[in-house]
Amino acid sequence: MLSQTAEYALRAVVLLAEQMPGTPARVGELAEALDIPQNYLSKTLHLLALTGVLRSARGKGGGFMLARPASDITLFDIVDPFDRLGARPACLMGQGECSEAQACAAHATWIAVSQQVQAFFLHTTLADLAKKGRAAIPRRVPRAGRTKKMVPR
Amino acid sequence: MLSQTAEYALRAVVLLAEQMPGTPARVGELAEALDIPQNYLSKTLHLLALTGVLRSARGKGGGFMLARPASDITLFDIVDPFDRLGARPACLMGQGECSEAQACAAHATWIAVSQQVQAFFLHTTLADLAKKGRAAIPRRVPRAGRTKKMVPR
DNA sequence: TGATAATAGGATATTATCATCCGATTAGCA
């Protein structure tokens, strides 16, 4: 669902959200705690600093920290610089076949599903992720239906 | 959302579904019509033949055709050999942090959203895609649990 | 039976993503 890079970013930022506010965390610490290559994480977080999600401080006592309260940072903010979730093509099939103008029968359904995914990222905040424990939301699981066994890649 | 390969497969199979039943279509035709590299499409469709979605015939008059009625082929059947949509990890963040045992507040919501995506692929058939025009039925997708709050960016 | 038309499929090239290396830059502190 998410690229490796976006997932790294997400995990690191969640960890940052648990940090004492005002105190930056070093990339080395984060990288070790999350088992992520340090130099890679460094660049990833640097990009988030450029987009305004994080603040970075160089030099002794430096590191990364949230640029604003966790409740003001959405998953979209964190993930979008790496995987662009917005601006997704209207149809599953890319350029082909099915468009707003002449939609296939599944078009409306797909749009609805796809927008729920987007809404999830747009509306879920870092603060939501940080809160542990059973969520208030009841778990309603639609049935999975048949699953055919397929040839592995 | 889908890999290039899966998208190619989907578009090609949709085209196959519009073919006269019983008459195979050549890869060359499909590839040209869809602007897909021919040899690449050949292998892609071959895999779908192995999984039983298509039937292939070699030699003169050969080609690919659906192995069963379009209404019996789900999008999952077509896409799963390339992108495994099933068996997706429980949480966005992969190994970390948030699991069934100790879920973050967004966990249940994410699961619900993610399962709607799966349900879409499992329950939408090729016949649905082939039908043009405004859909009669958006096939009733249960609504995701409301997320907590909306933060304007 | 030979010519031709098609898929089958291994080997290989190309490209994008993921990851590492290492020097440059910046800030704090003695």
Added chain:
DNA sequence: TGCTAATCGGATGATAATATCCTATTATCA
């Protein structure tokens, strides 16, 4: 001011996804 700790960021390497090439195999038809 110089030492040290940290990010910055360009260059490069590794790996996986995407695409191409070429030959083998198979089926049809004259």
